[in-house]
Amino acid sequence: MLKKKNLHAVGIIAEYNPFHNGHAYHIRKAKELANAEYVVVVMSGDFVQRGSPAIYDKYTRTAMALSCGADLVLEIPSVFASSSAEDFASCAVALLNGLGAVDSLCFGSESGDMEKLSAIATILANEPAIYSEELRIQLKKGAAFPKARNAALVTSGAVREEDASILSSPNNILGIEYLKAIYRQSASLIPLTIERNGSDYHDPLLTPDRFCSATGLRKALKETDHLSSEETIFDYVPEPVKLKILESKPLYYDDFNLLLNTALLRLSMEGIPFQNFADVSDELAARITKQLPDYHTFEEKINQLKTRQYTYTRISRALLHILLGTTNQLTAAGRQAGYAPYARILGFKKTSVPLMGEIKKRGSIPLIAKTAGAETGFTGAAASMLRHDFYSSHIYQTVLQAKYDIKVKNEFTQSVVIL
Structure with missing residues (x-):
């Protein structure tokens, strides 16, 4: 009897706010690097980690991702999607690990050096006394936490002075948080990193480099008529995303x-x-x-x-x-519940049905495909978190409908995206 072949899936943690050429490159390289058949994306919903509304709703961004290489898109619970980098990463890692069918996590970083990133993550995960004391001193001086943490890592000798720049780059910081979460949760995810190319994460300008930043893209969309700005915007996004931008309505702070x-x-x-x-x-x-x-x-x-x-x-x-x-x-109840007590499907490709079958068999958390009646299957923190997901998206949908005077589907009438 032939032994059934194991499926290989790589996980990506994303916001796609909005999706651009760099994201498409990341999906391709992640699949290649992990030798994976499927790409599973866990994505922020209608509000993102920096504490802002997503420029496009989560279903639009899900369709963008699926049309550009993702196979399955799941929503990061809203309680942690707009939380600190530590909570955001902890939730996303717990979600991927809870699926049981994802082998690895691939993230972009400015460094591209897994050894250095891992060394820093190990210190932060274990919090040795010399680091903790220096962090306390820096915070007492009035430094914001990110600066206090970075200074403590350097002063305590955990990071060499010449490597301190690693701690000031946003994708490195998130990558370190992903690694820290993997270590603390003893997650069975192999970490992989791809060096980020193109514009800096916070770069507000569109440059000739075709891998622009999402920040630059949002700025261009806000400051120009996106329906007539092909030269300034559409060179930076894959073809299927152009169509979604043309038919979608953006929201801002x-x-x-x-x-x-x-x-x-x-x-x-x-x-x-x-x-x-x-x-x-x-x-x-x-x-x-x-x-x-x-x-x-x-x-x-x-x-x-x-x-x-x-x-x-x-x-x-x-x-x-x-x-x-x-x-x-x-938030505390969500942490106590393991950050991700369920996995809510936003969209999938029909070809990923075998993967979802594996998740249902091997996963430790339930998959939610239909929102109607979903709350009845949960109690405690999980039920509260799911209600918060619905509430957050209903807030977003209400604003979208009012701004553009259009009819918008709610969380109980909107179907998952299927390609």
């Missing part, structure tokens, strides 16, 4: 101005402390309260609250948590 200001006023009136929400410290809550009567836009409010200690992204995430009702209690 300031489309959520009214909802944010309303949420802040309502919570203040009801006496609900802002520090009940994730990423909101007592000091930040006091600053928000002091500036409450000033009805600024979302981005103006971020800049108004930003300090040396509180970075733009930290403030952005904090305000989004308030808007979406992401409480400390919900």
